[in-house]
Amino acid sequence: MLTWIRTGRVAAAGVLACAVLLVVQQAWFFGRWGGDELSSLVTDASYVPLAVVFTVLAARVALSKRQEVRTRRAWRVITVAFACQLAAHCAWFVQSHVLHVTGYPSVADYCFLLFSPFMFAGLLMLPGQHRRRQDRQKLALDALIVGAGGFIAIWYLLLGPILNAPGMSGWERTFTAALPIGDLLLVLAMSTAMLRRHQPDVPAPLRLLAGSIALTATADVSYSWIQLNGGFTGGSWPDLLWLAGCFLLVVAADQQYRRPHRPAPRHGNRNAVFVLPYVASVAAYLLLAAQASHLPLNPYGGMILGSAVLTLLVMARQLHALRDNRELAVTDGLTGLANRVLVTERLAQLSHQPIRAGRYTAVLLIDLDRFKPINDTFGHEAGDAVLVAAADAMRAVIREGDLAGRLGGDEFALVLRNLPSRDVAGAAAARLLNALRTPVIFGDQVLMIEASIGVAVHDDPDTSGDTLLQRADTALYAAKRAGRGRFEYYSDVMDTKAREAELRRAIADDELVVFFQPAVALDTGELRAVEALVRWNHPTRGLLGPAAFIDLAEETGAVVPLGAWVLRRACQEAADWRAALPGAEPLRLTVNLSPKQVAQADLVQTVEKILADTAFPPDRLTLEITESVILSPDQLTVDRLEALRDLGIQLAVDDFGTGYSALSYLRRLPVTVLKIDRSFVTGIADDPEARSVCEAVVHLGNAFRMNVVAEGIETAEQAAALIDMGCSVGQGFHFHRPLPPAEAAALVRDRFAAVV
The missing domain is CATH 3.30.70.270 (Reverse transcriptase/Diguanylate cyclase domain)
Structure with a gap:
């Protein structure tokens, strides 16, 4: 049956059928159809299908992996309590309408009594939010206040009269007192379960259980009172409360199953649950006043009235203290703003x-x-x-x-x-x-x-x-x-995550394009090398330069697969040029390595595989690293760079002079090319100071026996000045802009066709 009822439609149909059954029973009761005996039969028969449904639905919750472990454990015990209810209702129907047994206490009464301890344990096992020790102490006090108020009511209505009732055996007296005490335990457990939830995060299933227990406790107290005053018969008005409580158990079990595994918390400033201790205290004083109404005003009436007023004043003062504590908890102490x-x-x-x-x-x-x-x-x-x-x-x-x-x-x-x-x-x-x-x-x-x-x-x-x-x-x-x-x-x-996913998807979907910027001999214009520069051919935003996505790639780590893709594509393009034009064999290819790529343990193996797959010779490849890599390299980084050098690959320092260059590491690292940043080239034609700085950098590279390449050359005057300084190779808009693959291939054919 559990497998059958796990489907949402079957469970919903069961809840709807219970609702219809409850409405029919209520109409039958108030319509007084068929006399007292038939009304009692219909009422007692209505309990059985309700009990079957809420027991099965509770078992569904207890076995469902949709619920967290603590919730399932609590609902297993609650299911046992529901099963006791089912047994009680079945036994009551059989003994009242089949066997016509009228003894008290009966089997049904024992089953009803068993419901309380199991339900008490299950409610206390329901998970709540973690609380500090001080909060747990306050929770215990609030729950005890509710329990004390309930005890006063039950003592006034039942326990006192039971102790003084004539004609009852000791066992009957004990059993009759046990029923309201069990209900008191349920009220205490339910108030504890609700009070230990933070703010208004009391879930619907728990509120429904609370409503059911409130109706059941009221009906049980009424039942015991009726038993003390003439004997209870089925079909009486307490049955309306019991049946309504049973229906709430049905809905509670169904709502618990539908509740998400980790529901979103709801926050607020007020919570009616925290009013429970105050309501219980007021109710207790009202009962005390009713009981003492026949006593003389002096001294008993005045003392009771004074105690009640004093308690109300303490409550009001505590409410103000709670509000003040709340304001302190959510206010920034310095600015007075919310925190x-x-x-x-x-x-x-x-x-x-x-x-x-x-x-x-x-x-x-x-x-x-x-x-x-x-x-x-x-x-x-x-x-x-x-x-x-x-x-x-x-x-x-x-x-x-x-x-x-x-x-x-x-x-x-x-x-x-x-x-x-x-x-x-x-x-x-x-x-x-x-x-x-x-x-x-x-x-x-x-x-x-x-x-x-x-x-x-x-x-x-x-x-x-x-x-x-x-x-x-x-x-x-x-x-x-x-x-x-x-x-x-x-x-x-x-959105970084969305952009990262988009960038990785672009790599997989081949939306990236490699452009090539030529580097030439400054004195002759002879093509010496091409530098691979990545562009993103975005489907909606058009062609994007590296400034639009490289920082994101560095931040998210996507630069590692991106860099490997650029190296592979550039090597493949350059290998195709070499295969078509044997005269292009001296042309060098320059590709940038990001710091994250250099930090990869498998960098050397990745480069080796790409070169093998594309058949591009390693002695024609230059890999550019940034100054951040050479500033303070660890031994593993040095070992990787030396391994690349041993393959025949040249290493270049890109944008030299823009960071905090450590000259000692230029001697330690296997670097053979120094690229002067464009910021040093700008102004060298008409600014003596800029010219002196740039010339010093060129001489520094020569002193370390490195090939010096200047970037960002935009005028003939800048090129002439660099030649005078001793720099022989450069690149920039004065010679060539970055070219798409087709134009770069055409330039290579044009420059090297005569050699063939």
Whole structure:
């Protein structure tokens, strides 16, 4: 049956059938159809299918791998409790309408009594959030308050009368008292299970179980009271409560099975569950007042009234303390803004709200530019003054209902709700940028600050609060890269993970193209080498230069497969030229290696395989490494570079002089080519100082017996100056721009055809 009922449609049909059965029974009861005996038969018969369904559905939860282990373990015990209920209802029907047994306590009563300890254990086994020791102590006190209030009610209604009831045997008296005590244990366990959930994260199944236990406990107390005052017969009004409680058990088991394995938490500021101790206390005093109403006002009435008022005042004071503690817990101590906890809660709330047409929610993530130098130069007090001034600027920008918070350090967030358009978020960001540019006076100092802002608009119902904050963070760093002191909207183009996946897909789908920039002899223009430069032929954005994706490739590690692809494609192209034009054999091929490629343990094997597969000779290949590699290489890096050199490959240092060059490593590493960065070439024709610096770099390369190649040559005057310095090879727009494969092949044929 379990396999059969695991299908969603069958389970839904079972729940619907139970609902119809409950409605029919209620109509039968209130319609008084067929007399008391038939009404009792219909009512007692209605329990059996309800009990069968909730027991089977509970077993489905207990055996389902969709539930976490602790939940399954708890529901196994709850299933046993439900089975006791099923046995009790079946036994009651048989003894009342088949065997006509009227003894008390009966088999059915024993089965009903067994339900309480198993359900008590199952409820306490239900998983809750991890809490500190202090929180667990408060939870225990709250649960005991609820239990004490319930005990007062049960004592007033049942336990006191049971102890004084005449004509009952000792066993009957004990059994009759055990039923309400079992219900009291269930109330205590249910209040514990609900109170140990954080905020309003009380799942629907638990709330349904609580409703069922409340109805069942009320019916049980009524049943015991009726037994004390004349004897219970089936079809009475407590059956309405029992049947409704049974139906809630059906729905609870079904909802638990449908509940996700890790449901998204819901956050909020209020939770009706925490009112339980106060409700229990008030109810207990009301019963006490009712019981003592016949006592004289002096002294008993006044004492009871005073105790009740005193308790209410303590409750009110505790509620104020809870509210104050809540405000302290979600407020930043320095700025008075919300802290990360409250910002995260608000975002989680908004992410679960439906998106309305024409209404937008936006998150602005703000980071103060150049805040660290202020802290370092003028001290933390100056930094605190800047943070307070920034908080004041944010309060001036937001509206009532919006939220401004400090996430930590100099990072802030604004949550703007019910915006009429996306542009309003940008307008708020622009106003905030202007407000933050107001100078901050600190003692004798005038502190100038700016900020970068990332804006993310919530327009996707499946976007979580954390994702929205991450998107704003992505946009923030895009604003910083674009020059700071500005704001940027988030777009999918900024998403690092999405862009990384797109880039890796581009490599696999052959969307990349290798361009070739020729390097020539400066005095004759003779073609000496070609440098491979990658481009991305993007399907929607057109041809992209390396600046659009190389940084992303370096950041994500995609540069390793990208670099291997470029090397293979470039070697294949150059090998094809050599095969078609034997005179092109002296032409060298230059390919860049990223630092991450150099760090790969299998670099040498990868290069060897590519050369073997493409039949390109290693002595015609030059691999360029950056200064960051030669700055402080470890022994493994040195070994890899020497292994490449032993294959016959030349190694070049690219963009020499732009970093923190360590000259000692030029002697240690197997580098044979020094490429002068374009920044040293610019201005050498008309600026004596620039010329002197460039000439020093050329002489340095010659001193280390390296071949010197100049990059970024754009004029004939720059080429002439380099020749005078002793540099013989160069590349740049003055000679050739980077050429697509077909044009590069045509240039090679043109230059080397005569040699053939």
